[in-house]
Amino acid sequence: MTGGLSFVWEHFKFNLASAMEYRAGFISQVVFMVLNDMFLLFFWWIVFGRVSNVGGWTFQDVVVLQASMAVSYGLSVSVFGNTPRLPVLIAEGQLDYYMLLPRDPLLHVLVSRSDISGIGDVAFGVGVMVLFGPDGLGPLVVFSMSAAAGAAVFTSFGVIAGSLAFFIGHAQTISQQLAGATITFGGYPEPLFRGIVRVALYSLIPAGFVVYLPARLVRSFDLGTFAVLMAFAAFAMAVAYWMFRRGLSRYESGSLVGTRV
Amino acid sequence: MGLAKYVHIARINFAAKTAYIGDVLLGSAFYALILYIFVQLWKVLGPSPGVLPEGFSQKELVWYLAASEAIMLGKAPIASEVSDEVKSGAIAYALGRPYSYLGFKLATYWGDTSLRMMVNVVIGAAVALAAVGAIPLSPARLLMWGAAVALALTLNFFMVMCLSLSAFWVEDTGPFFWIYSKVLFVLGGLFVPIDFYPESLRRAAAVSPFNLVLYAPSKLLVAFDAATFGQTVMMQLVWVVILGALAAGLYAMGVRRLNVNGG
Amino acid sequence: MFSEEVNDVRAIVADGLAKVFKVSQKAAGLAAGFRSLMSPQYSEVRAVKAVSFEVEEGETLAFIGPNGAGKSTTIKMLTGILYPTVGQASVLGMTPWRDRQTLAHRIGCVFGQRSQLWYHLPPRDTFELLAHVYDLPRDQFRRRLGMLVDRFELEPLMSTAVRKLSLGQRMRCEIAASLLHSPRVLFLDEPTVGLDVVARRSIRELITEMNREEGVTVFLTSHDVGDIEQVCSRVMVINHGTVALDTSVAALRRDYMKMKVVRVRLDLGVGAGAGGDGGLRYGDEDDDGNDDGCVDGAGLDIPGVQVLKHKRGNFKLQVNTATTSIDDVLARLMQIGRIADITIADPPLEQIIAEMYAEGR
Numbered sequence: 001m002t003g004g005l006s007f008v009w010e011h012f013k014f015n016l017a018s019a020m021e022y023r024a025g026f027i028s029q030v031v032f033m034v035l036n037d038m039f040l041l042f043f044w045w046i047v048f049g050r051v052s053n054v055g056g057w058t059f060q061d062v063v064v065l066q067a068s069m070a071v072s073y074g075l076s077v078s079v080f081g082n083t084p085r086l087p088v089l090i091a092e093g094q095l096d097y098y099m100l101l102p103r104d105p106l107l108h109v110l111v112s113r114s115d116i117s118g119i120g121d122v123a124f125g126v127g128v129m130v131l132f133g134p135d136g137l138g139p140l141v142v143f144s145m146s147a148a149a150g151a152a153v154f155t156s157f158g159v160i161a162g163s164l165a166f167f168i169g170h171a172q173t174i175s176q177q178l179a180g181a182t183i184t185f186g187g188y189p190e191p192l193f194r195g196i197v198r199v200a201l202y203s204l205i206p207a208g209f210v211v212y213l214p215a216r217l218v219r220s221f222d223l224g225t226f227a228v229l230m231a232f233a234a235f236a237m238a239v240a241y242w243m244f245r246r247g248l249s250r251y252e253s254g255s256l257v258g259t260r261v
Numbered sequence: 262m263g264l265a266k267y268v269h270i271a272r273i274n275f276a277a278k279t280a281y282i283g284d285v286l287l288g289s290a291f292y293a294l295i296l297y298i299f300v301q302l303w304k305v306l307g308p309s310p311g312v313l314p315e316g317f318s319q320k321e322l323v324w325y326l327a328a329s330e331a332i333m334l335g336k337a338p339i340a341s342e343v344s345d346e347v348k349s350g351a352i353a354y355a356l357g358r359p360y361s362y363l364g365f366k367l368a369t370y371w372g373d374t375s376l377r378m379m380v381n382v383v384i385g386a387a388v389a390l391a392a393v394g395a396i397p398l399s400p401a402r403l404l405m406w407g408a409a410v411a412l413a414l415t416l417n418f419f420m421v422m423c424l425s426l427s428a429f430w431v432e433d434t435g436p437f438f439w440i441y442s443k444v445l446f447v448l449g450g451l452f453v454p455i456d457f458y459p460e461s462l463r464r465a466a467a468v469s470p471f472n473l474v475l476y477a478p479s480k481l482l483v484a485f486d487a488a489t490f491g492q493t494v495m496m497q498l499v500w501v502v503i504l505g506a507l508a509a510g511l512y513a514m515g516v517r518r519l520n521v522n523g524g
Numbered sequence: 525m526f527s528e529e530v531n532d533v534r535a536i537v538a539d540g541l542a543k544v545f546k547v548s549q550k551a552a553g554l555a556a557g558f559r560s561l562m563s564p565q566y567s568e569v570r571a572v573k574a575v576s577f578e579v580e581e582g583e584t585l586a587f588i589g590p591n592g593a594g595k596s597t598t599i600k601m602l603t604g605i606l607y608p609t610v611g612q613a614s615v616l617g618m619t620p621w622r623d624r625q626t627l628a629h630r631i632g633c634v635f636g637q638r639s640q641l642w643y644h645l646p647p648r649d650t651f652e653l654l655a656h657v658y659d660l661p662r663d664q665f666r667r668r669l670g671m672l673v674d675r676f677e678l679e680p681l682m683s684t685a686v687r688k689l690s691l692g693q694r695m696r697c698e699i700a701a702s703l704l705h706s707p708r709v710l711f712l713d714e715p716t717v718g719l720d721v722v723a724r725r726s727i728r729e730l731i732t733e734m735n736r737e738e739g740v741t742v743f744l745t746s747h748d749v750g751d752i753e754q755v756c757s758r759v760m761v762i763n764h765g766t767v768a769l770d771t772s773v774a775a776l777r778r779d780y781m782k783m784k785v786v787r788v789r790l791d792l793g794v795g796a797g798a799g800g801d802g803g804l805r806y807g808d809e810d811d812d813g814n815d816d817g818c819v820d821g822a823g824l825d826i827p828g829v830q831v832l833k834h835k836r837g838n839f840k841l842q843v844n845t846a847t848t849s850i851d852d853v854l855a856r857l858m859q860i861g862r863i864a865d866i867t868i869a870d871p872p873l874e875q876i877i878a879e880m881y882a883e884g885r
């Protein structure tokens with residue numbers, strides 16, 4: 001476990017160092033993403049200029065929601081930056097390199113790339129949490145832990161959708177749509193959605209676990225909810241790992257695509 | 262003079278894009294999703310007093326968003342293509358051809374955009390009808406709304422074109438388009454009509470050309486009046502001419518520069 | 525399955541390895557697209573059909589064959605990247621696709637077209653990262669790296685971003701990186717592709733040295749005869765998914781590499797007995813279509829020499845060095861005209877393989 005963590009950390013440092021080779025590009029990517037995320041709040045600023053709550057959610061709750069989404073997403077793409085590219089890497093047979101090294105290929109693939117703009121998302125999320133979030137250290141600790149769980153769920157769903165490429169060949173669209181839907185739903189308060197859609201948001205589209213539960217926990221901590229979140233994160237990771245492993249035995253390495261057909 | 266060939270170019274590009282109808286439909290899935298979320302949002306917010314500005318009902322807000330998002334997601338992406346052509350010097354190819362570069366690009370843009378808009382109009386109308394029901398529309402109004410939308414999309418073309426052509430002088434144009442999309446989002450009134458805004462921001466949006474791309478045509482759909490229509494179309498035409506001239510000037514200057522530097 | 529004793533001798537065993545790929549068939553058109561979505565049509569490609577061989581520890585084997593012969597697929601099965609459809613394999617006593625992670629500690633791989641170096645970082649950083657990936661103890665890593673840096677002369681390259689290195693420098697780093705964890709078997713897939721003559725020679729020497737000094741088993745694929753001749757002692761030819769020939773490089777040289785291709789440009793102008801030597805008056809343009817017809821007229825009917833092509837003073841000859849030495853051929857050519865330019869090359873590997881087939885049938 002600690003070996004795995006240090007492995008992830010080493011790769012993250014390397015990705016950073018690699019990105020730092022172009023310092024100006026690095027800084028602008030991060031700064032732009034912070035600014036970009038600030039625009040998400042613009043709409044809510046207009047809305048809350050006219051109403052005091054949306055389905056019982058205050059402006060602060062919405063800020064926590066946006067912060068959770070930004071940090072979960074930002075952690076996922078900056079630490080496990082290859083997640084969105086997984087279906088392409090599988091379909092194009094670009095996993096060879098990882099399979100030749102003595103590490104778990106899934107973890108290794110995921111950490112081998114970093115989307116630097118994700119650091120901007122994390123900075124935005126932490127920043128608005130500190131500025132506009134609930135006071136005190138407690139909510140910040142809860143926020144950090146549940147955003148980490150949210151990142152794990154988001155990444156795991158990305159891996160599950162991406163691993164479909166082993167079985168159906170082209171899975172890029174479905175994985176993009178899944179991530180897009182999660183992010184889109186994750187930007188709006190949970191009370192807007194009821195019935196079957198609410199069920200979907202806690203199953204097919206994991207926005208419920210990526211942002212709604214973390215936002216609820218920051219609002220009022222509850223051990224049961226926290227346990228559910230952590231358990232689901234562990235479950236999602238296990239399913240993702242299992243899917244990828246199952247797929248690997250069907251893996252068709254790259255050169256064939258190029259030389260035949 | 263020679264307009265036929267541009268129509269032909271647009272038609273060919275339209276036909277070519279139908280091969281990627283799957284991608285267009287997927288884009289529409291996102292469009293339908295956003296509409297659905299806002300329908301839910303206005304349902305929750307609607308009953309609160311003082312939420313809606315003068316002259317807007319929940320129903321009209323949904324139709325407004327359907328119209329503004331249809332334009333936002335319907336405009337064909339040309340920015341990176343043009344920037345790349347400038348960077349690689351491929352833009353010079355147009356010099357040896359019997360058409361204007363801007364005209365050619367506008368034609369291909371419209372070929373792609375018209376397909377996207379057709380799909381979006383169908384999907385937007387279906388979602389809005391199902392969610393909140395019809396708003397009063399006559400064929401004549403629809404036609405005039407269509408004209409305003411066409412001008413809005415043309416205006417967008419020239420705005421993007423000016424930014425893209427700046428690639429002659431600027432290393433990375435990416436940030437420009439990012440800023441443009443955010444400006445459209447705020448000053449264009451993408452999610453809510455600018456009437457929602459605090460007064461000073463509303464006035465800033467109203468004088469900017471960006472509201473002519475999203476807000477003005479979308480508001481015409483839900484609250485039509487002839488005077489506003491005339492004013493909108495007038496302003497759109499003025500800005501199309503200004504930005505069209507600017508784009509033509511940038512192109513001419515840029516190409517000269519390209520020749521001097523040898524590409 | 526394999527006893528310890530056997531492991532000591534055999535580095536690689538392949539037993540009836542075969543791999544069948546399913547390739548989906550897509551027809552053009554929207555309707556056909558939907559149809560293939562509903563009921564996809566597959567055709568089978570048998571990339572490797574029942575390959576069996578053994579490689580002893582410390583051996584240097586060239587694994588060659590034309591493109592699409594099944595080389596890469598075989599290597600990928602032996603390194604655990606691909607599961608075979610049927611058959612067994614053992615590398616250092618392990619089943620590659622089952623014990624992939626354990627095996628990875630003991631094999632090294634260089635796949636010519638695919639870099640393991642981080643493009644924007646200096647090689648030193650990649651080596652550091654690999655030390656973590658392979659869990660190498662600090663002092664062992666430092667010693668090993670020091671040795672490799674010395675041996676591969678990497679010191680001046682260590683702090684330069686990989687993107688700024690030449691292809692040859694990069695390949696030296698690649699091979700050093702693959703040796704960092706002291707593997708027992710080294711798989712090299714076209715390690716010299718795209719390199720210039722000097723870089724090629726240095727890569728070959730380094731591989732040979734590591735084999736001699738550390739007893740690393742070398743399993744190499746290449747399209748370059750030089751790689752095979754200078755690095756390997758044994759050669760195996762694979763074609764159409766089966767082993768077509770398995771022999772020593774010495775035997776290969778004796779039997780097949782005796783052919784050389786000589787390209788020469790003769791100065792036929794002044795002083796070369798223009799007109800005197802009737803055999804060399806090649807009309808002007810009219811002989812393009814029928815070289816062979818004029819070959820006899822060229823007066824080069826030396827035994828063991830076949831004129832592949834000639835035009836004006838330019839000759840392309842294939843010389844069987846078992847029959848006639850290159851010296852003799854040159855002497856004969858100099859009688860005809862002054863030699864303005866000359867290159868002597870091995871025939872392309874494809875041709876050698878083609879000949880093996882012709883003879884082996």
